Every structure is written in C-alpha cells, then in structure tokens.
Amino acid sequence: MTEHSLWRFSRALHRALNERQYADVEALIDDDIDWAIYGPIDMFPFFGARRGKAAVLDVIKRIADNVRIHRFERESVLLGADSAASMIRYSLTALDSNKPISLRLAHFAKFRDDRLVSIRVLIDTFDLVEQALGRSIHLPRLAS
Amino acid sequence: MTEHSLWRFSRALHRALNERQYADVEALIDDDIDWAIYGPIDMFPFFGARRGKAAVLDVIKRIADNVRIHRFERESVLLGADSAASMIRYSLTALDSNKPISLRLAHFAKFRDDRLVSIRVLIDTFDLVEQALGRSIHLPRLAS
Numbered sequence: 659m660t661e662h663s664l665w666r667f668s669r670a671l672h673r674a675l676n677e678r679q680y681a682d683v684e685a686l687i688d689d690d691i692d693w694a695i696y697g698p699i700d701m702f703p704f705f706g707a708r709r710g711k712a713a714v715l716d717v718i719k720r721i722a723d724n725v726r727i728h729r730f731e732r733e734s735v736l737l738g739a740d741s742a743a744s745m746i747r748y749s750l751t752a753l754d755s756n757k758p759i760s761l762r763l764a765h766f767a768k769f770r771d772d773r774l775v776s777i778r779v780l781i782d783t784f785d786l787v788e789q790a791l792g793r794s795i796h797l798p799r800l801a802s
Numbered sequence: 803m804t805e806h807s808l809w810r811f812s813r814a815l816h817r818a819l820n821e822r823q824y825a826d827v828e829a830l831i832d833d834d835i836d837w838a839i840y841g842p843i844d845m846f847p848f849f850g851a852r853r854g855k856a857a858v859l860d861v862i863k864r865i866a867d868n869v870r871i872h873r874f875e876r877e878s879v880l881l882g883a884d885s886a887a888s889m890i891r892y893s894l895t896a897l898d899s900n901k902p903i904s905l906r907l908a909h910f911a912k913f914r915d916d917r918l919v920s921i922r923v924l925i926d927t928f929d930l931v932e933q934a935l936g937r938s939i940h941l942p943r944l945a946s
Contacts, residue, residue, distance in 0.1 A: 663934060701941035705844045734910035734922060736880040736887045743880045744889040745910050745922060754944070764908035764924045766878035766889050778878060778889060780908045782840045783928035784873060790944050797845040800934050801899070 663769040664742035665736075672730075675722045680715060687711045688773040695779040701787065725750045725759070734761075740769045752790065759789050805915040808879075808886035812901050816874075819866045824859060831855045834919040839923040845931065869903070870896045877906075884913045896934065 663686075670682035693714045697705040704720040728749040735744040743766045752761040761781060768776040788794055807830075810943040813878040814826035837858045841849040872893040887910045905925060912920040914931040932938055 686834070698824060698928050698941055701944055705944070733884075734887065736882050736885055736910070738880050741880055743878065743889075743908075743910070745887075745908070745924065748911065752944075762924060764887075764889070764910070766880070766887070766908070768881075777821075778904060780889065780924055780926055782924055783926050784842050785840070786930050787928050787939075789940065792935075797842055797931065799847070800845055800896075 662742065662772070663740070663772045664737060664744070664767065666772065667767070667769070667774055671718070675716050675725070676727050678719075678722050680719065681747070683718060684711070684715055686715055686736050688770060688775040691774055693717070693775045694777070695781070697781050697783045699789065701790065712789060718748075722727055724753055726753060742767050742769075755792075756794065759786065761786055761789075806881050807884070807916050808881060808888070808911065809891055809920075810916065811911070811913070811918055815862070816871060818862050819869070820871055822863075822866055824863065826856070827862060828859055830917055831858055832914060832919040836920045837861070839925070840920070841925050841927045842931065845934065868897055870897060872902075874893065886911045886913075899936075900934065901933070903930070907931055 667686050670686050673679050676682040687709050691711055691714050693708040695705045699706040704717050704724065708717050711802050728751060730746050730748045733745045733747055736742065743764065745762065745764045748761045750761060751757065752759050763779055763781045765777055765779045767774060811830050814830050818827040833855050835855055835858050837852040839849045843850040847862050848868065852858050852861050860909050872895060874890050874892045877889045877891055887908065889906065889908045892905045894905060895901065896903050907923055907925045908922055909923045910945065911918060
C-alpha cells in the first residue's frame with residue numbers, strides 16, 4: 659500500500675514553514691488549488707481564500723515569515739481514498755514577538771494524482787486572537 | 803450496507819435541538835461518552851468538556867435552550883468504519899436575542915455499537931463571538 663497523500667503533503671508543508679524549503683510543497687500543489695483558512699484576515703492577512711498554485715505558495719511563504727512550528731500532535735485523523743481530515747494541536751512561536759502560540763485546527767483536504775486540490779482549515783480563532791493580543795477580551799455571559 | 807452511525811446521530815441531535823425531543827439522541831450516546839466543544843466558556847457555558855451521558859444530555863438541553871437551527875450545509879464529510887468527521891455551516895437563531903448566527907464548525911466523532919463515544923467540535927469562535935456581541939472587535943494587524 660502506498661503512502662497516503664496527506665503524509666507526504668504534511669511533511670512538505672512543515673518543511674516549507676520551518677526550513678523555508680518550498681520545492682517539495684510546490685510539487686504537491688495542484689495548479690488550480692482551492693484553499694481557505696477561516697479567520698480574521700484583518701489581524702492575520704495570510705488567512706482567507708486563495709486560488710491557484712502561485713497564490714497558495716505566496717501565502718505559505720507569508721505564514722513561514724510569521725510562525726515557527728515547535729510541536730504538533732494529530733489528535734484525530736480520517737483518511738479517504740483521495741481525501742483526509744484531521745484535528746491538530748500546534749505549538750508555535752510568533753516570530754515578530756517571539757511569543758508562544760498554542761493552536762488547535764481542523765482541516766479537510768482533497769487530493770488528485772497526489773496533489774492537493776482543495777483544503778479548508780478551521781481554527782479556534784477566539785483563543786488564537788487572545789494569545790496574539792497577549793490579553794483576554796472581556797466577554798459578557800450571553801447564554802443561559 | 804447499513805446506514806452510518808453519523809447520519810442517525812445527526813438526525814437525533816437536530817431533533818433534540820429543534821424539537822426538544824431527547825429520547826432518540828439519549829439512546830445513541832454511550833454511557834461513558836467523552837465530549838468537547840472548544841470555545842470561550844465564559845460567554846457560552848455550554849462549551850467545554852463533558853464526560854458521561856447525563857452531563858452530555860444536560861449540555862444538549864442547554865444548547866437547545868439557546869439556539870434554533872434553521873439550515874445546515876455539510877460542506878465536507880469523511881466516514882470511517884466507526885468514525886466520522888465533517889465540516890458544517892449552520893444558520894441559527896439565538897433564542898434570547900432573536901439574532902441570526904452563522905456558524906462554521908468541524909467535528910470528529912467516534913462510535914461504538916452505533917453509539918457516540920467521543921466527539922470533538924472546533925468552531926471559528928472569533929467570528930461567532932463577534933456575531934453574538936453584535937459588533938466587531940477591533941484587532942491590530944499583527945502579521946506582516
């Protein structure tokens with residue numbers, strides 16, 4: 659059984675983010691990729707939707723300019739024939755402030771011919787914003 | 803092929819939330835269920851971790867007291883033998899304020915003998931908090 663595309667893509671992406679070596683990940687991205695990370699783009703301009711390999715490589719480079727991955731733990735994973743979903747807990751450093759950031763995300767990815775054609779990433783963004791601000795945001799208790 | 807446990811659980815949960823009919827969902831929850839919805843529990847006390855059927859039924863009832871589901875669209879889904887992950891976009895009403903809430907979540911669920919034994923739910927919580935507050939939270943642009 660050959661290795662699932664998720665594992666190859668994951669290694670290449672982490673290499674891109676931490677070592678700024680982009681050749682592996684570039685080879686694993688479909689020309690017409692459909693990419694989205696949901697979250698506040700005002701604060702994190704590398705969130706949001708991107709279409710096509712050039713735009714996605716650019717955003718991966720911007721993420722690499724902003725964070726370094728220290729550890730990650732894949733808490734859940736489901737693999738389909740050409741698809742994969744996982745929930746991952748990352749320990750990062752924000753490079754500008756040198757602050758640690760702990761982040762949980764879920765992704766749903768689709769592959770074709772071993773290349774990533776679609777990915778949607780969801781993040782517990784309120785927790786992320788508070789960590790990036792370095793303070794709590796006061797919230798009223800809304801629900802009963 | 804029998805129906806996947808996800809579909810039966812999903813129908814029962816939506817019936818519980820919208821019609822306050824809890825018998826179906828109660829029958830599909832394992833006694834020792836491990837449940838977590840990640841998000842700010844100060845604002846939404848029904849977020850957080852719960853263990854065991856009684857605690858989970860209680861939290862489902864609290865969610866039912868707070869929201870009504872109008873529509874949902876399952877944007878991605880992956881099914882394993884006894885597991886399932888999906889990304890879902892919900893259109894809700896907050897019952898106290900009568901305000902519409904649009905919410906995207908991802909869940910990873912595990913089943914045993916057709917019963918839910920574990921679920922982890924991740925939400926784009928910053929977007930949710932802004933909608934619940936009814937205003938934007940000003941954010942600095944942190945990243946380059």
